[in-house]
Amino acid sequence: MTEAPPTPAALPPNVLERADVRSAIASHDFGEVFRLARLHGKVSYAKIAEAIGYKREHIGKMARPELDGKGDRPRITQHRKILEVVDGLRIPGHLAGLAPRPWELERSATVYVPEDPSALLAQGGAGLWDVAELLRRTEMSSINSAALESIEQGIDQLARAYPYADADHLHQRTRNGLQYVTKQLEGRMTLRQHRELLVDTGWLFLLNACVQYDRGQREAANLSKAAALRIGEEAGHGEIKAWAWEIEAWFALTQCRWQDMLDAVDAGHVADQTHSVGVQLYAHKARAAARMGDARLVRDSLDAGRARLDRLPRPDHPEHHFIIDPDKWDFYEMDAYRLLGDDERAAAHARSVIRISAGPDATETSPMRAAEARLTLGVAAARTGDIEEAVGLGTTALAADRKSLPSLLLVANELDKELRSRYPREAASRDFHERILSITRGTATPERPF
Numbered sequence: 181m182t183e184a185p186p187t188p189a190a191l192p193p194n195v196l197e198r199a200d201v202r203s204a205i206a207s208h209d210f211g212e213v214f215r216l217a218r219l220h221g222k223v224s225y226a227k228i229a230e231a232i233g234y235k236r237e238h239i240g241k242m243a244r245p246e247l248d249g250k251g252d253r254p255r256i257t258q259h260r261k262i263l264e265v266v267d268g269l270r271i272p273g274h275l276a277g278l279a280p281r282p283w284e285l286e287r288s289a290t291v292y293v294p295e296d297p298s299a300l301l302a303q304g305g306a307g308l309w310d311v312a313e314l315l316r317r318t319e320m321s322s323i324n325s326a327a328l329e330s331i332e333q334g335i336d337q338l339a340r341a342y343p344y345a346d347a348d349h350l351h352q353r354t355r356n357g358l359q360y361v362t363k364q365l366e367g368r369m370t371l372r373q374h375r376e377l378l379v380d381t382g383w384l385f386l387l388n389a390c391v392q393y394d395r396g397q398r399e400a401a402n403l404s405k406a407a408a409l410r411i412g413e414e415a416g417h418g419e420i421k422a423w424a425w426e427i428e429a430w431f432a433l434t435q436c437r438w439q440d441m442l443d444a445v446d447a448g449h450v451a452d453q454t455h456s457v458g459v460q461l462y463a464h465k466a467r468a469a470a471r472m473g474d475a476r477l478v479r480d481s482l483d484a485g486r487a488r489l490d491r492l493p494r495p496d497h498p499e500h501h502f503i504i505d506p507d508k509w510d511f512y513e514m515d516a517y518r519l520l521g522d523d524e525r526a527a528a529h530a531r532s533v534i535r536i537s538a539g540p541d542a543t544e545t546s547p548m549r550a551a552e553a554r555l556t557l558g559v560a561a562a563r564t565g566d567i568e569e570a571v572g573l574g575t576t577a578l579a580a581d582r583k584s585l586p587s588l589l590l591v592a593n594e595l596d597k598e599l600r601s602r603y604p605r606e607a608a609s610r611d612f613h614e615r616i617l618s619i620t621r622g623t624a625t626p627e628r629p630f
Contacts, residue, residue, distance in 0.1 A: 189231035190270040195221035199333060205275045206337040207497065210256045210265050211242035217269070218243070231268035232261075257543040274353060277341035323369050328376050331361060335383050342387065342501040343546045344582055351391045358384045375415050382411035382420040387501065389427050394584040401431070412451070422452035422461070423502060429464045434586035441468045456504035459489045463512035470519035478516050485512070499545070507536045511549050514556050518594070523560040530556040548584055551577040555591040562598040570599060571608045578615060585619070592616055 195201055195217055204212040217223040225243065229236040242254050256262055266276050273281045338353055361381050365374070389404035405427045412420035425448030432441035441464060448461045462485030469477035489506060498505030514529035533553040537546035544550050558573035574595045577588070596616050599609040 187231040187268050187270060188227040189217070189223050189268055191217055191223065192221045195223075196271070196275070202275055202333065202337070205271055206277065206340055207499070208256065208262060208276065210262075211244070211253050213265075213269070213271075214239055215243040223269075228269070232264045233268075257545065259543060274349075275337075277337075277345035278349070323364055323367060323373055323377070327364075328373065328380075331357075331364075331377075331380050335380060335387075336497075336500070338387055339383070339501045340497055340499050342390065343499050343548065344544075347391055347394050347582065351388070351395065354384055354388045354391060358388065378411055378415045379417055379420065382408050382415065382417060383502070385411065386420065386423050386427065389424075390501065390584075393427075393431065393586060396585055398431075401427075405431070418452040419455045419457060422448045422455070422457040425451060426457055426460050426464070429461065430587075433464055433468055434590050436471070438468050438472055441465075456489070456492055456495075457502070459485050459492070459504040459509075461485075462488065463509075466512060466516045467519070470516045475520055478520060482513060482516060485509075508549070510536065511553070514553060515591075518556045518559055523563055526556050527560045530554075530560075547580050547582045548587070551580040551588055552591050555588075555595050558595045559591075559598055562595060562602060565602075567599065567603050567606060567608055570595065571612050574599075574612055575615070578619060589616070589620060592619075 191201075198216065198220060201213060201216050201220075204210070204216065214225065214228055217228065218225060225239040226236050228234075229239045238254075242256070244253055256265060262276065263278070263281075265271070266273065266278065267281055267283065270283070272284060334357060338350065338357065341350060358381065361377060361384060365377050365381070369377070385404045385408035389401045389408065392401035392404060405424055408427075409421055409424035412418070412424060425444045429441045429444035429448065432438070432444055445461045445465045445468075449458060452458065462481050466478045466481035466485065469475075469481060486509065489504065489509060492504075495503045495505055497503065498507065510529045510532040514526050514533055517523075517529065518526035530553040534550050537550040537553070538544050554573045554577040558570040558577070561567075561573065562570035574592065578592060580588075593616065596613050599606075599612055603609045
C-alpha cells in the first residue's frame with residue numbers, strides 16, 4: 181500500500197512533540213495550534229489555509245490571541261472541520277481524541293513493527309504514552325520526572341476528551357495507559373516516584389470505570405472502581421478515594437439503590453472535603469432524594485453543593501471529567517426539579533444546559549448532558565399534552581452518538597413511563613417504548629478484565 185503523501189502544512193515531529201501543541205490539540209484550540217505551528221515549525225498560515233481549505237485571513241484571525249480575554253477568537257467546533265484540520269496538518273487522531281485517521285492506517289501498513297515492546301512504543305503503538313517511554317530512556321533510572329510529567333499530561337488529555345470522544349476509542353486509549361503505567365511500576369524508582377505512578381494508575385482506573393459503565397460493562401466497571409479505591413487507600417490520596425465513592429454513588433443511582441447511593445456519598449465526603457468531587461457528591465444526593473420524593477433533602481443538598489462550588493476557583497479546563505465546572509450545576513438542578521414535578525424550572529435549566537453544551541456553530545461539546553436535557557424537555561412536554569414534541573425530543577436524545585447508556589436510560593425510562601401513563605393507546609407511545617426495550621437489550625458489551 182502506498183503511503184499517503186504529506187500535505188503542505190504537515191506538522192514536523194518537533195512541533196507535534198511539544199507539550200503546548202499537544203495541549204492545544206487536545207482542547208481543540210486549533211487557532212493556538214496554527215500559531216505554534218508557524219512559531220516553532222515555520223509552517224505559514226498560507227500553507228495551513230491551502231491544506232484545510234480556509235482563507236489565509238481566517239487562519240490569521242483564529243491564530244490571534246483572544247481579544248481582551250473575552251474569547252473573541254473564532255474556534256473550529258464542527259466535527260467535519262475538525263477532521264479536515266487534523267488531516268491537513270497530519271495530526272495523529274489520538275492527540276485530538278479521535279480514532280486513527282485513514283492516512284495513519286496506510287502509513288502503519290508499510291512500517292515494520294519489531295517484537296521489542298519498547299520499540300513498539302517508540303513507533304506509536306501506545307499513542308500518548310510513547311513520549312514518556314522515550315524520556316525514560318534518557319536516564320539510567322527506570323523513570324524520571326519528565327516521563328512522569330508526560331504520563332500526567334496523557335491522563336489529562338483523556339479526562340478532557342471524555343465528554344465528547346468515542347467511548348470505544350477512549351476505552352482503548354485508557355487501557356493502553358494502564359498497561360504502560362503498570363509496567364513502569366515494575367522498574368527501579370524512589371518512594372516518591374512510586375507513589376506518583378500509583379496515583380496515575382488510580383486516575384486511569386477511575387476513568388476506565390466510567391467508560392466501561394458507559395459501554396454497559398457493569399462488572400468490569402466495578403472492578404476498575406474497586407481498584408481505584410484500593411490505590412487511593414494505599415497512596416493516601418483522598419481525592420481518588422472520593423471519586424471512587426462518587427462513581428459507586430453514580431452506579432447505585434442508575435440502579436435505583438438509594439440507600440447504597442447515600443452511603444457512598446457519605447463515604448466520599450469523609451475521604452475528601454476540599455476538591456470539587458464534593459460538589460458532585462451533593463448533586464448525586466439531591467438526585468437520589470428527588471427520586472425518593474424528599475423535597476427538603478433535595479433543596480438542602482443543592483444548597484450545600486452550590487456553596488461548595490462557589491468556594492472553588494473557576495477551572496481552566498472545565499471539560500475535564502474530574503473537575504466540576506459551574507456550568508454543570510444547571511444539569512444537576514434540571515434533574516432534581518424534573519423529578520419533583522417542577523416542570524417550569526426543570527425546562528428552564530434544560531434549555532440552559534443545551535445552550536451551554538453547544539459551540540458557536542451549534543456543534544455539541546457535551547452531547548451526554550444535552551441528551552438528558554432533551555429528555556427532560558420531553559417529560560415536560562408529555563405532562564403538558566404535547567406527545568409529538570415529547571416523542572420527538574426523546575427520539576433525538578436516544579440517537580446521540582456519545583452517551584452514557586445507564587444514565588440516559590434512567591431518564592428515558594421516566595419519559596417512557598409518562599407517555600405510557602398518559603397516552604397508552606397512542607402508537608407513538610408504543611413505538612418509543614419499543615425503542616427503549618431495543619436499546620436495553622443491546623446495551624451489553626463483551627466484558628474485559630479492565
